[in-house]
Amino acid sequence: MTGESSLLKIVEADAATDEAYHLQEQVGFILRKAHQRHVSIFAAHIADLTPPQFAALAKLHDVGETSQNQLGTLVAMDAATIKGVIDRLKARGLVDLSRHDADKRRLMVSLTAEGRSTIERLIPLAQQATQETLAPLTDKEIAIFLKLLAKLA
Amino acid sequence: MTGESSLLKIVEADAATDEAYHLQEQVGFILRKAHQRHVSIFAAHIADLTPPQFAALAKLHDVGETSQNQLGTLVAMDAATIKGVIDRLKARGLVDLSRHDADKRRLMVSLTAEGRSTIERLIPLAQQATQETLAPLTDKEIAIFLKLLAKLA
DNA sequence: TTGATATCATTTGCATACGAATGAATTGGC
DNA sequence: GCCAATTCATTCGTATGCAAATGATATCAA
Numbered sequence: 001m002t003g004e005s006s007l008l009k010i011v012e013a014d015a016a017t018d019e020a021y022h023l024q025e026q027v028g029f030i031l032r033k034a035h036q037r038h039v040s041i042f043a044a045h046i047a048d049l050t051p052p053q054f055a056a057l058a059k060l061h062d063v064g065e066t067s068q069n070q071l072g073t074l075v076a077m078d079a080a081t082i083k084g085v086i087d088r089l090k091a092r093g094l095v096d097l098s099r100h101d102a103d104k105r106r107l108m109v110s111l112t113a114e115g116r117s118t119i120e121r122l123i124p125l126a127q128q129a130t131q132e133t134l135a136p137l138t139d140k141e142i143a144i145f146l147k148l149l150a151k152l153a
Numbered sequence: 154m155t156g157e158s159s160l161l162k163i164v165e166a167d168a169a170t171d172e173a174y175h176l177q178e179q180v181g182f183i184l185r186k187a188h189q190r191h192v193s194i195f196a197a198h199i200a201d202l203t204p205p206q207f208a209a210l211a212k213l214h215d216v217g218e219t220s221q222n223q224l225g226t227l228v229a230m231d232a233a234t235i236k237g238v239i240d241r242l243k244a245r246g247l248v249d250l251s252r253h254d255a256d257k258r259r260l261m262v263s264l265t266a267e268g269r270s271t272i273e274r275l276i277p278l279a280q281q282a283t284q285e286t287l288a289p290l291t292d293k294e295i296a297i298f299l300k301l302l303a304k305l306a
Numbered sequence: 307t308t309g310a311t312a313t314c315a316t317t318t319g320c321a322t323a324c325g326a327a328t329g330a331a332t333t334g335g336c
Numbered sequence: 337g338c339c340a341a342t343t344c345a346t347t348c349g350t351a352t353g354c355a356a357a358t359g360a361t362a363t364c365a366a
Contacts, residue, residue, distance in 0.1 A: 021211060025299070027302070028282070029228075030302050030306045032188060033229050061174075062173070062176065126174075130180055133181065134180055136305055141301055144301065146180065149180070149298070151290060152190065152289055153186035
């Protein structure tokens with residue numbers, strides 16, 4: 001009986017290890033959904049600027065004139081991606097572009113007056129979007145979540 | 154003195170409320186970066202399938218033949234997005250498509266033999282990617298994080 | 307049965323996102 | 337000063353992701 005019993009335990013252990021794969025429980029999948037939800041909430045608060053465009057403007061407002069690639073690094077976009085974002089901000093008159101004096105490779109990006117007033121107007125709305133995204137959590141949970149999320153990012 | 158002191162406190166409180174906007178601390182921004190990091194880790198483990206393609210295959214393996222839009226709902230992709238994903242899986246011979254008998258609108262998707270063996274082979278690798286993504290956290294932190302993240306997704 | 311409504315899928319247009327290749331300009335070592 | 341390696345930016349190709357418009361089919365109600 002003891003023999004049978006331990007065999008059973010082994011089988012059960014195997015079954016537990018061998019559990020079916022649940023996509024819904026994988027970090028990557030949930031991360032993707034949480035991100036989707038935030039983008040949707042963001043769009044409801046700020047209709048005329050995408051989160052990446054907002055990030056580029058906000059960072060530019062923070063650090064002042066920088067090169068395109070440097071700005072990309074600051075907002076976690078590779079060179080190809082930041083180029084598209086800046087192109088669209090430029091087309092809308094929110095940023096100005098110029099070549100760096102000493103280093104002619106560098107494309108300097110700066111806020112226009114309209115870009116500055118736009119980002120200053122939108123920051124409170126972005127904060128509302130952040131709040132709404134975090135609304136399912138208590139204040140204590142938010143603090144914990146942000147700390148852990150930052151470790152993963 | 155008491156008057157001055159409370160005035161000072163009010164000024165400090167205003168300053169705290171009025172703090173500069175820190176993009177790096179916004180959920181949306183960190184969520185986007187964490188997602189980027191996971192996609193990168195995933196690609197290092199599974200080179201020939203993107204996370205959405207993997208998700209579609211894994212879900213199909215789980216639930217069996219379904220309509221394209223239904224599968225999209227299950228993996229959180231809208232109709233336009235899931236179509237592209239399924240088209241590419243079809244082109245690679247991992248899924249088969251057929252029209253539903255009774256309802257000729259519905260496009261039924263099913264795994265091919267190769268699709269089945271592929272997803273069964275890749276699931277352990279995806280689990281490794283999940284582990285690596287979560288590696289910066291302790292087991293206890295992982296449990297907390299997944300619970301909170303699920304609330305946001 | 308027919309006409310309005312709803313559902314499933316497709317297509318188009320736009321916006322990230324990234325790898326890889328390319329070109330222009332700069333820097334470092336010698 | 338010169339060549340090699342590096343850096344900055346651009347371009348191309350591929351893959352999500354979503355809104356909006358369209359077409360085909362089903363369903364429901366009068």
